[in-house]
Amino acid sequence: MLALSTPLREQLNALCTEQDNRDPATPFFVYDLDALHAHVSRLTTQDVVKLWYAVKANPLSSVLNTLDKAGFNFDVASRGELTQVLSQDIAAERVLNTGPAKSPAQIQHFLDAGVTTFVAESLNQVRWLNDAAEQHQKTLTVLLRVQLRWPAGDKNPLGGDSLTPFGLGSEQWQQLTLSDYPALDFAGLHIFQWGNMLDASKLASLWQQMVPPLVSLSTQLGMPLRILDLGGGLGVPYEPDQQPLDWDQIIDSLAAIKAEAGVQELWMELGRYAVAHCGYYLNPVVEQKENYDEHQLILAGGINHLLRPAVTGQAFPAQALRASTAADRQYHLHGPLCTALDHLGTHPLPEDLGYGDWLVFSQCGAYGFTESMPYFLCHELPAEYVFKQGQLYCIRQSEHADYYLR
Ligand SMILES: Cc1ncc(COP(=O)(O)O)c(C=O)c1O
Known part of the structure; x- marks a missing residue:
């Protein structure tokens, strides 16, 4: 399980409390650019292999800029990725x-x-x-x-x-x-x-x-x-x-x-090895329910924002944002879509989780936001934040479905 740094956890707690006062609280991604910078700078400190960054893993501008500063070159697979790289002055x-x-x-x-x-x-x-x-x-x-x-x-x-x-x-x-x-x-x-x-x-x-x-x-x-x-x-x-x-x-x-x-x-x-560990997906719990002697957490976001578990059968690691002294139990995590494929894994989490709590999924810096199916069922698009020099910045606001519906 990847540990959130204490300053990042504190700021996320504050942001989620503020979000809880909104209706609805919406999932969001956050990328720890300080941790990313430390990691990728280490990768380029060698002269054995020339490193390119596979932009498909995460094309966010601040991620590209961090890789650029560390000396990566860029592997692009579409016109869109090319435009994004060139617009960072690369x-x-x-x-x-x-x-x-x-x-x-x-x-x-x-x-x-x-x-x-x-x-x-x-x-x-x-x-x-x-x-x-x-x-x-x-x-x-x-x-x-x-x-x-x-x-x-x-x-x-x-x-x-x-x-x-x-x-x-x-x-x-x-x-x-x-x-x-x-x-x-x-x-x-x-x-x-x-x-x-x-x-x-x-x-x-x-x-x-x-x-x-x-x-x-x-x-x-x-x-x-x-x-x-x-x-x-x-x-x-x-x-x-x-x-x-x-x-x-x-x-x-x-x-x-x-x-x-x-x-x-x-x-x-x-792609993955460069950026996965820097990203987290914060997801509000809508409710806990017991069903056929098993425990389920129903979440605001699912494979509409994190498709990978449905494609590979492998879940992202999950933890509760708030500290709890309650014992852990096994939960099945489900998103909001009308398909049983919308399953974010089975994880041990505190018994006392419910409406108003948040889960933090880690390793979400790669193949997260852009490898998803955000339009299905017209839920909100997730926001994207970065954590840089101890501060959180919003790069992309969450959007309601009317943003793209025609
Ligand atoms: C040609 C090419 N290179 C590199 C990558 C990045 O792979 P990984 O995320 O496993 O590092 C991909 C991903 O699909 C790819 O298609």
Whole structure:
């Protein structure tokens, strides 16, 4: 369970008391930028791996600014993410474009904006990138995204060993004749198939198994492997018995992979591991009820604001905001939607919780606010706050449904 710092807890208590006087009290996110700054600055203090921030994890401007100050570059996967990064005064040269659905129009748009580094995920993308580069009289740095298969199958949201739209198998890439694309500098390969990994030795072993087929593909293509991009996938603990990854151990494994692959540069685009721990979701309790000898807490917000538990079956850690001397009991946590999927997990929480209390969900800095389904049932959109140098600031007010209903 992640501990809220005392100053943050005090300010959240004050904010929630103020909210309780409103009708209705609405859930909100808060991001501890002081903690984020300390964490990400540590990640960039090494010279083994060049770090990009996967903007999809949390595109909030203050989060981007904190990552920027720590020396991260930016991996963007859509026009919207690109606009958000560029509007923070981050240069287009520090942007990498990944994503399986890059149309010719999107590629043109990225080149117009000055982006020159791309991960190509298909033979068509290679052709479209070359066409756009020739029109712009530019040379683009391109990594080919590879999808490998292992004998021991494994599934997860990034695909694991399943067929996914992310890149192509080695056989398919071998159809490519690099000299047909003179405007592209093929600098290396990209691979990323496992998300939220918490076992450092399994990660190291997966990375190690990737090296021989990738080196062999680059030889077959006649492409010196200068850059290897291992994507993201570093996990964070969501469950009480899970331990965080040890960054020093990760860096040691990456240094070994870099040497084995013989590359000049190793890249990663981190999302979850960079920002998950800095975010909390504060959610008012509407009521407690007993049902078939089990205890349920009905909450103002659910998967409309935090979709991840419905997609992965894994809950965010939860605690009560107020201190209580009451014993804990197991509660099923339910949101306000008309589906049993709207379930935020089963957690031990104090027996005396009820209307007027608040729950704090942690690890919500990544894949929270923007990975949700806020419009279903027309509940309020959550607010977003940041905690910076000991003060809370509201970045986005909560909105009622009439804000978007037409
Ligand atoms: C291409 C790419 N890189 C990096 C990431 C970030 O992954 P993570 O949050 O596991 O670090 C993602 C997430 O989906 C991705 O699609």
